[in-house]
Amino acid sequence: MQDGIAKSSRTLSKMARVLRKVCRCAIKRFRRRHGQMIGSGQEFAVLDESNFRHKRKYGRGRASTTWRRKKWVFGMLGVRDKCRHPILRLVIRRSRPHLIPLVVKHVRPGTAIISDEWRAYRGVLANMGYKHFTVNHSQWFVDPHSGAHSQHIERAWLTYKTSVWRLRGNRTEKMLKEHLALIEWTHWLGEKHKQGPLGRLIKDIRHQFPV
Template identity: 50%
Template sequence: MTLSRKLVDILRKSKKKIIHWMQKKKLLSRKKRCGLCGRQMKLKRSSCTKDGYRWVCRRHRRFISKSVRDKSIFSRSHMKLSAWLTFMLRFSQGLRLRQIDLIHENVALSSRTLTRMSAKLKSVCTSSVKRLERRTGRRIGGQNSFIVIDESKFCHKRKYGRGRFGESWRRRGWVFGLLEVKGQRRRPVLKFVKQRTRNRLMPIIQRYVRPASTILSDSWPAYRRLQQEGFIHYQVNHRRFFVHPRTGAHTQHLERAWRTFKSDVYHYRANVTVKKLKECLTFIEWHYWLAKKHKDGALGQLMEDIRCKYRV
């Protein structure tokens, strides 16, 4: 039985079984010590909390209690634990989430609450990508693979060329993408840059691409010295053809990926500010680098990242 199926079954059970399952997955703490006497606290039923249970110590004149969510990602949240688990399941099922559908499922009562829950989970994914980069460097390229590089403009989308111009139209910046293609695997590196000059793009390529890797690009002048920098470089001039007739080089892998990436950014309304755009780009990287290769899928990777960031 998959992790998603187990979670669906648990959501039908009582509050106590949901808490025990979350303790087993290390999303909630299994033990708590009293801050006064240092002894183990007991999990007791409580009618003054939505969770139905609290950690209690009765060895003092003053009643000592703690929430079952103490030091977890769910602390300081008024949403039920079952609602949080449902949202995590929907969050992990894909990059697309319709808030109106989640409201109809009684996950939350307002879009503001859903936005805050989504931002909290995205921050977990962002921290996971940063840990991966510190640990491995997130280098791409090497044998049996090639890298497609390109830059794209992320700005406000007008329908049928009508409507107001958004703030992103005046934004001076590009998204520089490096896409590793190895068999059926795709691993992107997405960086927001204010200029697409050689001095700005070359350090990013040298930082993330292994030496002697094969790179495919268009004929943008900033890429002309890639061969002198130690890379195997193939170019295609899009003014003449999309696929080079002699080498077969093309950038369609990344051109197709831009459509998916932009669709995700527009769906999350992450193109309002540069900060939100960068967060969404990192979240897309998390999906391709970590979530897709986890044995339990995106949900398993999300729970693992929560355990790493919130040690209960």
Template identity: 50%
Template structure:
């Protein structure tokens, strides 16, 4: 039984009655989303999982002779420690988050995953921070390097403007988005695999874009782009095989076959995901949304066990659950 099947079975059992709470907690401990039995701070022996009138139904308790009873929450030191949402609702939320990062709050409110939009936003922020931290660890290890001398893969680069849309042309513009709304994208294409690097930039000058390309693209990589003058002559000088397409004349260069359709499609998908998120008006949140999209492609989809398994792994890593 794979991870998704285990979760479906667990959700089905817990919906039938609250008497399955103990098995739910033990499953969380087995998957290392909750810490195991803690040590009593008085007698230094393992505490026991004991039934208690709380939202979880159980607490860690030590009532040995010689000292007063010592208790501890089953959520202590975990992702759920600052939340009152039931663990089964957290599990359902994590499962949906791993399905593609396209969360509709109205659907989750109807399914009673949380009682308010504010609670769902807090849950989303907590998971988003874990994904951002995991991507930062990957960047420290690998530098998010892409491309190479292989002819089977190439890098498509482009810039796109992200602007907050006002509903019915009403409401204030956010100054951060109006001033710093350009996003520079690099997309490695190899068969069906897509690995993006997305950076918010102040402008589209050569001094801004070329250092980003050199940081992430290996020397000798094949790069496809439009005829934006910031790339002209600069990329071949740094050891890249650079091909261009003039969009004022055609979409595909008839001589080289160069095109930017992969990254143009990617922009449409990325903007759709960002616009569906609530609270997407600030530059910092836009940056986090872009990092989550990169986490999904670099880590989530590259995990052989699936995106959900990768998310569980990153939660354990973030909260140091052994």
């Protein structure tokens, strides 16, 4: 607004909404063409769920009707050295029928998976060909036997939530999906471009709005 690009906050919000749409369409094209898989011999996966639901200030105000069902974000984070590949999906419940199919869809067989001891994972992943390591958070942060911990995704949740809450992106389910797609776009596409996220954004804008 100070540079004169947007003359009002309403215009700025509209511009941001259009750019989020560009990024969301780009990551969808990427999924269709290449799939979105994590895990390999050098990359392990960390699983966790977190609640992004919008909280009313001082408990006042009307809660959005779109938040009556989906409120949990299921995160699958691929970790390899300093690279992070997040896959973030809204789920209705944290139950086995809702989480395990997403793991099968996005995590390669044979991958080392780290999670807490949530019952949805217990005794299932190891029988499906994954190397499953767990950490009991009620006793320790790092498992003393395997060395497994979930600090990678815990730090990621803090970063993601700070970004979403700062932009008020969790007020509705639709907005949250857009912001989660933007996070995925940043790590899967933006950071991989030779000119950085801005270069990738310009490329996707050209694709979305061809001259």
